[in-house]
Amino acid sequence: MRILLVEDDPQIGRGAQLGLNQLGYAVDWVQTGSAALTAVATHDYSAILLDLGLPDTDGLAVLTAVRARGFDNPVLVLTARDQVADRIIGLDSGADDFIVKPFDLDEVAARIRAATRRSTGRVVGTLRYRNIELDPGSRSATVSGVTTALTSREFAILLDLIEHAGQVLTREQLEASLYGWGDEIESNTVQVHVHHLRRKLGKDLIQTVHGIGYQVEKE
Amino acid sequence: MRVPSFGSLRVRLVVFILGVSAAVLCASGVVVYVEADRESQQLFDESLQEAGHLLFTLAEHEAEEMRTTGASHLIPMISNHQPYLFFQIWTENGRLLYRNNGAPDEPFVGGGRTGLGWFDRQGERWRTFALWNNTHTLHMQVGEPLRHRKETSIQFAIQLIVLAAIILPLLGAMIWWIVHRSFEPLRRSTDEVGTRTPGDLRAVDAAKADEEVRPLFAALNHLFGRMRQALEREQRFTADAAHELRTPLAGIKTNLQVLTRARNADEQGIALAGLTDSTERAIRLVDQLLTLARIEPDQVMRGSTIDLAALVRRQAGEHDAAARARRIRLSTQCDAATVAGNEASLAIMLRNLLDNALRHTPEGGEVTVSCGRVNGRVELAVSDSGTGIPAALHERVFERFFRAPGDQPAGSGLGLSIVRSIADLHAATIRVSDGIGKSGTTITLSFPPVA
Numbered sequence: 001m002r003i004l005l006v007e008d009d010p011q012i013g014r015g016a017q018l019g020l021n022q023l024g025y026a027v028d029w030v031q032t033g034s035a036a037l038t039a040v041a042t043h044d045y046s047a048i049l050l051d052l053g054l055p056d057t058d059g060l061a062v063l064t065a066v067r068a069r070g071f072d073n074p075v076l077v078l079t080a081r082d083q084v085a086d087r088i089i090g091l092d093s094g095a096d097d098f099i100v101k102p103f104d105l106d107e108v109a110a111r112i113r114a115a116t117r118r119s120t121g122r123v124v125g126t127l128r129y130r131n132i133e134l135d136p137g138s139r140s141a142t143v144s145g146v147t148t149a150l151t152s153r154e155f156a157i158l159l160d161l162i163e164h165a166g167q168v169l170t171r172e173q174l175e176a177s178l179y180g181w182g183d184e185i186e187s188n189t190v191q192v193h194v195h196h197l198r199r200k201l202g203k204d205l206i207q208t209v210h211g212i213g214y215q216v217e218k219e
Numbered sequence: 220m221r222v223p224s225f226g227s228l229r230v231r232l233v234v235f236i237l238g239v240s241a242a243v244l245c246a247s248g249v250v251v252y253v254e255a256d257r258e259s260q261q262l263f264d265e266s267l268q269e270a271g272h273l274l275f276t277l278a279e280h281e282a283e284e285m286r287t288t289g290a291s292h293l294i295p296m297i298s299n300h301q302p303y304l305f306f307q308i309w310t311e312n313g314r315l316l317y318r319n320n321g322a323p324d325e326p327f328v329g330g331g332r333t334g335l336g337w338f339d340r341q342g343e344r345w346r347t348f349a350l351w352n353n354t355h356t357l358h359m360q361v362g363e364p365l366r367h368r369k370e371t372s373i374q375f376a377i378q379l380i381v382l383a384a385i386i387l388p389l390l391g392a393m394i395w396w397i398v399h400r401s402f403e404p405l406r407r408s409t410d411e412v413g414t415r416t417p418g419d420l421r422a423v424d425a426a427k428a429d430e431e432v433r434p435l436f437a438a439l440n441h442l443f444g445r446m447r448q449a450l451e452r453e454q455r456f457t458a459d460a461a462h463e464l465r466t467p468l469a470g471i472k473t474n475l476q477v478l479t480r481a482r483n484a485d486e487q488g489i490a491l492a493g494l495t496d497s498t499e500r501a502i503r504l505v506d507q508l509l510t511l512a513r514i515e516p517d518q519v520m521r522g523s524t525i526d527l528a529a530l531v532r533r534q535a536g537e538h539d540a541a542a543r544a545r546r547i548r549l550s551t552q553c554d555a556a557t558v559a560g561n562e563a564s565l566a567i568m569l570r571n572l573l574d575n576a577l578r579h580t581p582e583g584g585e586v587t588v589s590c591g592r593v594n595g596r597v598e599l600a601v602s603d604s605g606t607g608i609p610a611a612l613h614e615r616v617f618e619r620f621f622r623a624p625g626d627q628p629a630g631s632g633l634g635l636s637i638v639r640s641i642a643d644l645h646a647a648t649i650r651v652s653d654g655i656g657k658s659g660t661t662i663t664l665s666f667p668p669v670a
Contacts, residue, residue: 011470011493011500018489019477055622080465102469105476 001156002026002044002177003112006036006062007051007078012101016049017180019105024139024152025112027180033057040066044176047074047112052081052090060093067094074115078103113137120163129162129219132201141201148200153178154193161206166218168209232398237391244386248379256372263368264335264346270304271348271361278308278317278359279352303367309358316357327360338362405432420447459620460508463632467504470497507633510567511640524669525562527590527599528553534569535588538577546583554591558666560645568641571634572601572662579605585655595668602654602661613651638662
């Protein structure tokens with residue numbers, strides 16, 4: 001899952017980027033509203049974490065602008081002001097959730113998951129595909145009742161494929177949900193992770209579409 | 220003359236009004252008494268004269284008869300009518316012809332004088348009247364001891380005193396009631412204010428107040444207004460401060476979480492650096508907040524005369540190391556100048572100006588502090604060759620927690636608002652203009668001349 005973090009404070013920005021990355025998210029971090037708009041226009045994001053106090057523009061203006069450009073994935077607002085009036089304006093401007101600073105990274109991750117889940121119409125946290133149950137909260141996969149440990153990247157690839165079951169995802173698309181900008185992408189990593197997934201969950205789950213990418217069959 | 224206070228306006232008013240009333244009453248009593256006494260003396264004299272004439276007519280008649288019969292019945296009748304009236308009838312050669320019972324043997328007046336006169340006997344004073352008959356053969360003398368008149372006067376005086384004794388308490392009660400009634404609105408307002416909660420700083424209704432207390436209410440309302448403003452400012456400040464602290468705290472918390480989950484030394488390094496920076500920022504913010512809170516109370520800082528040039532040299536010296544570390548040329552250019560104020564807060568102000576200038580000046584830049592007299596005022600200017608402040612933000616940079624867009628490294632947003640607070644306390648004006656060599660900023664403070 002790839003997330004755009006819009007935060008002007010370097011300590012919070014760098015920390016949150018790294019912290020969410022440790023939790024298995026690919027995070028692009030920008031410090032200004034204009035950079036945020038450029039990023040949204042050029043990349044796909046599952047969610048945006050938006051700080052309201054930006055140096056160049058008001059965070060709410062950024063929110064309105066990305067919504068106007070058709071971004072309909074969750075936008076979670078980071079704010080140091082937890083006034084009810086601010087929340088109302090924020091929610092009315094298209095925010096999905098409010099997170100008050102200082103925040104807990106686990107909570108931020110959980111809120112991102114909850115918001116994306118809501119936006120895809122799911123109500124429970126776990127995702128089912130045939131005999132596999134995926135829990136994004138604990139990043140565990142249960143196959144026929146037996147829990148199998150997955151690394152955060154393996155989990156991210158599997159989640160991406162299952163969420164887009166029936167579609168072919170290119171290697172680049174899968175890489176995009178694994179790495180933020182500036183992250184070093186090792187060559188063949190997607191292949192390596194798919195290989196590990198097949199070993200852990202069975203050969204037939206993920207199919208290779210030669211020259212294009214991978215897919216799981218529609219249920 | 221110092222007026223005793225009694226500690227209560229009401230008591231004082233009652234005591235003074237009653238005192239003055241009593242004094243006026245007593246004075247008029249005395250005047251009435253003296254005047255009445257004078258008039259009654261006149262009346263007494265007139266009646267004495269009348270009685271004299273009457274008695275004399277009768278006595279003359281009887282004297283004629285006495286020479287023949289020696290009988291008398293009219294005179295005692297008259298005498299009995301007026302028990303205080305005594306008389307003697309003398310012949311022209313000084314023989315006492317007749318005197319009524321109680322009249323002395325010696326003549327009231329000697330030498331055949333006539334008219335009103337005085338007679339003293341055994342320590343007692345008499346009022347007398349004497350006259351001759353037409354043939355100048357009989358000398359009639361009438362006398363009346365003053366004791367009688369005094370009794371009448373004393374009786375009158377007693378009546379006056381009794382009257383005063385009745386009037387004064389009534390007067391006192393009335394005055395008390397009137398004063399009490401007059402103070403009623405004040406008492407009601409006092410109760411209204413007295414029972415308020417500490418945060419209730421509404422204005423007291425002064426519209427219906429009497430002219431005398433209206434200025435007090437107005438002053439009270441003015442104070443309430445200022446307290447309300449101070450309270451609002453305080454609350455806003457607290458909210459702003461809490462909000463501002465959240466940012467470095469968020470940095471600390473986030474980096475702490477990253478640190479505990481660090482997968483390698485690189486991540487550890489990043490998290491530690493973030494932690495350090497965030498902590499430094501929190502500490503500086505708290506320092507600045509404390510500084511601002513300490514200069515906030517509107518204490519009037521007057522009294523001492525500060526040598527501004529010396530202060531500038533000292534502060535520049537303290538910033539020398541920081542300037543050298545970044546190869547910034549820090550110079551001072553100060554003429555002798557003094558301002559009236561508080562040295563500690565002026566030092567804080569100058570420190571913030573220098574911090575600000577150094578922070579926004581790139582390596583190898585220049586910062587100059589100058590002071591001196593300009594047009595009768597004392598000016599202090601800090602110029603830098605830094606990034607400068609866009610004209611549109613010249614006012615806003617002095618607002619609390621305002622940070623210019625892209626302001627790096629990020630300050631607390633309080634430095635210049637501290638400068639402004641201290642400048643305000645010293646009645647100094649602030650001007651922002653271009654700095655050294657087109658770029659940069661000059662902040663000039665203009666102090667009023669030392670009185």
